[in-house]
Amino acid sequence: MSDPVVRLTELARSFEQGGVRIDVLNGVNLTIEPGEIVALVGPSGSGKSTMLQAVGLLEGGFSGKIEIAGQDASTLDSAERTTLRRDHLGFVYQFHHLLPDFTARENIVLPQLLLGVSRADAVVRAEQLLGALGLEHRMDHRPSKLSGGEQQRVAVARALANKPQLVLADEPTGNLDEKTSERVLGEFLELVRGQGSAALVATHNERLAARMDRVVRLHEGRIE
Numbered sequence: 129m130s131d132p133v134v135r136l137t138e139l140a141r142s143f144e145q146g147g148v149r150i151d152v153l154n155g156v157n158l159t160i161e162p163g164e165i166v167a168l169v170g171p172s173g174s175g176k177s178t179m180l181q182a183v184g185l186l187e188g189g190f191s192g193k194i195e196i197a198g199q200d201a202s203t204l205d206s207a208e209r210t211t212l213r214r215d216h217l218g219f220v221y222q223f224h225h226l227l228p229d230f231t232a233r234e235n236i237v238l239p240q241l242l243l244g245v246s247r248a249d250a251v252v253r254a255e256q257l258l259g260a261l262g263l264e265h266r267m268d269h270r271p272s273k274l275s276g277g278e279q280q281r282v283a284v285a286r287a288l289a290n291k292p293q294l295v296l297a298d299e300p301t302g303n304l305d306e307k308t309s310e311r312v313l314g315e316f317l318e319l320v321r322g323q324g325s326a327a328l329v330a331t332h333n334e335r336l337a338a339r340m341d342r343v344v345r346l347h348e349g350r351i352e
């Protein structure tokens with residue numbers, strides 16, 4: 129049997145704020161199997177982003193155990209964590225974070241080049257993803273020339289470009305109107321399912337959460 133994509137054991141994180149300690153995560157246990165799409169819901173301030181940062185190996189300061197694709201993150205140095213992120217993870221944020229001076233196509237080609245994919249293959253993959261997202265007529269546009277929904281579609285394509293085992297998404301459609309949000313999320317789920325990636329998607333939106341394989345809820349720093 130293959131390793132879970134993510135296994136969190138008693139994950140905890142506190143912050144000091146004006147001399148007061150806030151325990152944001154208080155012993156989170158969660159396992160995500162390959163190909164499983166999990167919605168992470170909880171009210172504002174419940175720690176969803178903090179948890180995604182932990183799983184994305186983007187921040188230190190956590191206690192407990194974080195295993196990604198069978199590797200215990202605490203045993204890795206910073207270069208090894210970067211490699212693990214690059215090889216196994218894809219990220220989508222609420223705001224697109226695309227490179228402003230590059231076209232939509234180039235924004236999806238670049239992460240593939242970093243993995244050693246040939247330029248020709250990277251372009252084919254970028255165009256296939258953009259086509260699947262209905263952006264075949266926007267490939268040469270820079271992000272500032274795209275609508276919010278189009279920008280988020282490009283961000284989705286970029287996150288999926290390297291077929292990561294796990295996609296981490298923090299309110300990926302949070303800045304879009306409801307109709308666009310539903311559509312972009314549907315396209316995202318279809319592509320993620322189609323390529324067999326797992327995903328952990330933080331959202332406030334129960335309707336969007338219900339479209340995923342499993343919903344987990346953060347409450348008082350734990351998963352209910």
Ligand SMILES: Nc1ncnc2c1ncn2[C@@H]1O[C@H](COP(=O)(O)OP(=O)(O)OP(=O)(O)O)[C@@H](O)[C@H]1O
Nearest residue numbers: 143144145152170171172173174175176177178179
């Ligand atoms: N670097 C930090 N320093 C101090 N407090 C922090 C820091 N990062 C997060 N927090 C606090 O941790 C709590 C959880 O924040 P987090 O952003 O993880 O919540 P969230 O569930 O993602 O919220 P939202 O849905 O509003 O994005 C908040 O009370 C926040 O103020």
